[in-house]
Amino acid sequence: MIAEIAFGSLIGGLYLKASMKQKGGGGANDHEKIIRIAEACDLTKQGQSLRLHRKTEEERFTEYVYQIPQGLSFRKFEKHIHEFQDGLNIKKREYEFNRKGLKELWRYLKEGRFNRANFRRDIHNILFTKNDIKKSIKMSYDGMLHFKVFEKDMETIIKFEEFFFNGCYDWRVPLGDNGEEMLNWRIGREHMAIAGGTRQGKTQFLKLLITSLLQLYPEQIKFSLIDLKGGVSFQRYKSLMQTVDFAEDIYTATDTLNAVYEAMLQKQKVIKDKGFETADEAGMFEKHFVIIDEAAELSPIIKKDERERRNKCQQRLSEIARLGAGLNYILIFCTQYPTVDVMSKDIKSNLNQVVCFKLRSGNQSQVVLDEWGAEKLECPGRALVMDGVSRYKVQVPLVGEDLIKRTIQLHINIKPRKDEKHAKDDSKETTNREHTLIIEEV
Numbered sequence: 001m002i003a004e005i006a007f008g009s010l011i012g013g014l015y016l017k018a019s020m021k022q023k024g025g026g027g028a029n030d031h032e033k034i035i036r037i038a039e040a041c042d043l044t045k046q047g048q049s050l051r052l053h054r055k056t057e058e059e060r061f062t063e064y065v066y067q068i069p070q071g072l073s074f075r076k077f078e079k080h081i082h083e084f085q086d087g088l089n090i091k092k093r094e095y096e097f098n099r100k101g102l103k104e105l106w107r108y109l110k111e112g113r114f115n116r117a118n119f120r121r122d123i124h125n126i127l128f129t130k131n132d133i134k135k136s137i138k139m140s141y142d143g144m145l146h147f148k149v150f151e152k153d154m155e156t157i158i159k160f161e162e163f164f165f166n167g168c169y170d171w172r173v174p175l176g177d178n179g180e181e182m183l184n185w186r187i188g189r190e191h192m193a194i195a196g197g198t199r200q201g202k203t204q205f206l207k208l209l210i211t212s213l214l215q216l217y218p219e220q221i222k223f224s225l226i227d228l229k230g231g232v233s234f235q236r237y238k239s240l241m242q243t244v245d246f247a248e249d250i251y252t253a254t255d256t257l258n259a260v261y262e263a264m265l266q267k268q269k270v271i272k273d274k275g276f277e278t279a280d281e282a283g284m285f286e287k288h289f290v291i292i293d294e295a296a297e298l299s300p301i302i303k304k305d306e307r308e309r310r311n312k313c314q315q316r317l318s319e320i321a322r323l324g325a326g327l328n329y330i331l332i333f334c335t336q337y338p339t340v341d342v343m344s345k346d347i348k349s350n351l352n353q354v355v356c357f358k359l360r361s362g363n364q365s366q367v368v369l370d371e372w373g374a375e376k377l378e379c380p381g382r383a384l385v386m387d388g389v390s391r392y393k394v395q396v397p398l399v400g401e402d403l404i405k406r407t408i409q410l411h412i413n414i415k416p417r418k419d420e421k422h423a424k425d426d427s428k429e430t431t432n433r434e435h436t437l438i439i440e441e442v
Contacts, residue, residue, distance in 0.1 A: 030088055030149050031055065031064055037087040041080045045069035053144055060180055064147040074141035081139055088135045088149065101126045136179070154179040156379045160208065160397040165215060171287075173212040176383060176394025183394060185387070187213075188287045191321055191331040191350050195338040195368045196357025201381040201396055202334055203233050205355060206293060208399050209332070210237060213289070214407050218242065222288040224260050226253050228297035236404065241413040244288070253298060254309050257316035260290055264320065264329050271327070279328040290320060291332040301341035314344065321350035338368045354386040355396075 031052060038050050048069040056063045068074070105126045113122075138148040155177065164174040164182050175185035187209070196202035213221050224245040227234035231248030238246045245256040267279065276282040296302050298317070300310035320331050333351055335342050338359065343351075348367075356368045358377040365374035374384055385392040 030062065033088055034064060034066075034084065034147060037080075037084050038077075041083055043072060043077060043080065045071045050145065058180075060152075061148045061150045064149065066145040066147070068145050074139075074145065077145060078139055081137065084139075084147070085135070085137050088137065098127055098129045101128075138179075148180070150179055154382075154393075154395050156395065157381070158395050158397040160399045160403065162403065164397065165212070168212070168216055171217065173209065173216065174397070175385065175392075176396040178392050178394050182397075183392060185385070187353070188289075188328070188330055190325055190352040191333065192353040192355065193338075193343070193348070193351040193368060194332065194334040194355045195336070195359065195364070195374075196383070197336055197360055199380060200357035200377075201383065202336065202357055203293065204381065204398060205357075205383070205396050206233070206291065206332075206334065207404060208396065210291070211399055211404055211407050214240070214242070214411055217287075218411060220286050222286065224256050224288065224290045226256055226290070226292040228253065228292070228294040233293050234291075236408060239413055240408065240411050242411060243413075250298070250303075250306050250309050250313070253292075254313055257290075257313055257320070260288070260329065261316050261319055263288075264324060264327055267327050267329075268323070278326040284328065287328045287330055289330050289332055290324070291334070292317075293334045295333050295335045296337040296342045299342045302337065318344065318346040321347045325350070338364045340367060343367060352388060354384075356384045356386075358382065 035050055038044070043050070046069070050066040050068065052064065053067050054063075054065040056065075068077070105123065108122065108126060134153050136150045136153050138146075138150075140146045140148075158177055160174075168174060168184050170186065171188045172184040172186050175183045177183070194202055194205060210223070221242050223237065223240065223243045224247075225234045225237060225243060226247045228248065228250075231238075231246075234246065237243055245259055247253040247256040267284070271277070271279060271282045271284070274282050279285070292298070295317075298310055298313040300307045300314065303310060317331070317333070320329060321333075323329075324331060331351070333343070333347065354368060356365070356374045358380070359365050359368070359374040362372045362375045365372050368374065369384060369386060377384070381396045381398070383394055383396055385394055
């Protein structure tokens, strides 16, 4: 009992010390540094420099709000963002309290693995994680200049938690962490492009997207899945009740896209006959997502065999991109080869939502985003997201296999076996007993 009390007191003291150190360590002089950097960059006017209006400490960052000297623009400050960030980053190291080390410490003490020579060092290594501080900043302007100073850079790996679904309604899904919070993103209004090199997070994002739609809007969605990686990426979603068509090669892809186009035309006729312009106006709110993983496989330029079929697929994709959104047919166009040969002008001009992971070159970034930047993303899962004029940089969370399996099991469509003679009539099959295993109690 005494040992447990002593252990609790030791841990409580170490945790309190670590918490006080972390609260007292961050950025006491950042305001003065910002002022000095602004003056060094000649961001003053008639002897007037930035004037602090408000300082707010949040959980992940400290925000400084300044009044800009009259005659200076936000654009001038924005050009010097690297000078501000580098100036705030004087190399510093801190030790963060690691709660997961408590179990290890208890085993360490219980098994008697300590001695006087290394006791303090072992305790420190078990309970504290070494971090090199690298501050990052965000700048914005709304009549006042906002500096958000982050003590730590964005996490490189974020595991998906089910509470990320909180606040997701009206076709919003979890998108990614922007360093401040987990962003929710509205989907289903416009078509989407997803681009990224091999193993940079594109397929993981598709899993997040499909799993989120199944969790949040299971009765309001349909899928046509075209998996041109041999069917391995979407295989688990093949038997969903929401999956209307599943394709894994150029032949089945052609059939799927033709079926989508025909269904789209029929829906358009119904809406027109009712005197409406869009599906939502006609009260037809169900959304049909046409998701293509590795769309480059449909390009007649990249793949020259079966050219006629590939040209037909490109035509159908263009028609879905031009006409589908108003009919609630949403194209999700994914590729790791974002070139003009793969993403034609007709398709690209209608893909207004973009999620772009790291790409190999700036030219590819230009094709997807109309600007450079995706080639400089730091790690897998890091993405640039554009929605009209809004632009974000996020870390997309990894969805665990357990959550995916639990979600899928609720929506599996168990189809009758093809070898059953009376598959549609369960009573006939039971009477026939041709394939029934009977176990009798003896």
